[in-house]
Amino acid sequence: MKRIKCIVVDDEPLAVSLLGSYVEKIPFFELVFSTENPIEALEYIRKNEADLIFLDIQMSELTGINFMKIVGDKMKYILTTAYAEYALEGYEHNVIDYLLKPITFDRFQKSALKAQERFPNETSQNSYFFIKSSGQQHKINFDEILYVESIKDYVSIKTENQEYIVLDTLKSLERQLSDRFTRIHKSFIVNVDKIIRINPKTISLLSEIEIPMGETYKSDFFLKLKS
Structure with missing residues (x-):
């Protein structure tokens, strides 16, 4: 890097x-x-x-x-x-x-x-980033992240073992993530490498987590999969 x-x-x-x-x-x-x-x-x-x-x-x-x-x-x-x-x-x-x-x-x-x-x-080749959650700085590797969710003025970063709540916007975090992440909904960004199944209206991630897929994001999502 x-x-x-x-x-x-x-x-x-x-x-x-x-x-x-x-x-x-x-x-x-x-x-x-x-x-x-x-x-x-x-x-x-x-x-x-x-x-x-x-x-x-x-x-x-x-x-x-x-x-x-x-x-x-x-x-x-x-x-x-x-x-x-x-x-x-x-x-x-x-x-x-x-x-x-x-x-x-x-x-x-x-x-x-x-x-x-x-x-x-x-x-563009970062493998990790730092976020501030609960008053502390946390280093998070991109490959640990399952998805990121917007919750009003906060963002939830969900890994397989942990959840971090950050005072930030989804758009701001999207700029920091690697190209293995894609927006599939106005409130969700997912790690493409964690997808195990694509359903008509949802995406299934590891641990059988289901994330809704917005119609306006479908075309960009499938382009990302091809690349």
Whole structure:
């Protein structure tokens, strides 16, 4: 699996440490360099490959805006700042998102998903992902999942031995799942590898679990099976 190579640049040591720990929790991110010195970051980029920079806008030695002007559009950026008014200027550059300090992991995850959409080739082969359920981060392998169900403002992820309730949308989770998953109903996504029988109006999964199949999703579902 090729992952998005990330750099963290912030002149506050605690911010560098926090963002670095967040990056390492995202399965499709790889932390390749972090520093409190933007000049060191420029030197690293000159000699090494990277994809995405978490960049503080307000740094005393070199502002984030000037940093982006030097590096240019060969990199993508997620800006971090304690001042909301500075964020708008960053959108003139190749910026995916901005994070307003103090940065929570939930907010960081949303930025990570935005980045994932901008690097589809790098993240398409994930075999697992992380979700937050019951106040904890859980690593779930795709091949463990039977189906995903939308329940009002929540999503239920059902494995053979466990159920995880997540505050999220079905559409958001669908973007994170591998290509072995397909939507068969407005409220259900199933793991194609877990199907044991296809009925006229339902699909049977392992453990004889039956999932309704919506008419509007049938054609895409059968195309998925052929592929």
